[in-house]
Amino acid sequence: MANNTSTDSSDHTSASTTTIAIVLPALFVVRMARLDKSIKPQHFVDWMSKQTAEHPEITIAQNPLCVICLEEIEDAANIRGLGCLHPFHQQCLDDWYSRWNEYCPLCHRPIIQSTKAKGDASEEASRETSETSERAVTATSMV
Numbered sequence: 001m002a003n004n005t006s007t008d009s010s011d012h013t014s015a016s017t018t019t020i021a022i023v024l025p026a027l028f029v030v031r032m033a034r035l036d037k038s039i040k041p042q043h044f045v046d047w048m049s050k051q052t053a054e055h056p057e058i059t060i061a062q063n064p065l066c067v068i069c070l071e072e073i074e075d076a077a078n079i080r081g082l083g084c085l086h087p088f089h090q091q092c093l094d095d096w097y098s099r100w101n102e103y104c105p106l107c108h109r110p111i112i113q114s115t116k117a118k119g120d121a122s123e124e125a126s127r128e129t130s131e132t133s134e135r136a137v138t139a140t141s142m143v
Contacts, residue, residue, distance in 0.1 A: 041090040045075040068092035
């Protein structure tokens with residue numbers, strides 16, 4: 001009887017391992033495809049020209065560093081520029097994101113904005129103000 005139990009346990013472990021071996025790589029492929037769809041790789045000089053035109057009020061460093069590898073980003077380098085205007089070498093950001101990091105290494109904003117995050121900013125600000133007020137009321141009532 002004990003042998004059947006150990007065999008059943010072994011079969012269950014083997015099935016779990018097989019499932020993980022199939023599902024995990026598939027999730028990885030989907031995740032990286034989502035990154036490619038959301039943030040297209042481009043040459044740094046092209047990205048910088050576009051950002052300067054779209055955001056004239058913001059100064060972008062002429063020779064920024066990729067804070068992941070700590071190397072200078074050359075004009076011809078393939079980069080991914082995030083919505084927060086932080087550029088990274090394409091390979092560096094791909095590696096960073098592939099390790100299940102969801103946020104910019106510099107400012108911690110989401111690398112890929114969710115559709116909810118792209119919604120009405122005033123609604124988000126209103127919700128944050130409401131939450132702050134609730135915390136303040138809770139804190140004062142505890143005193």
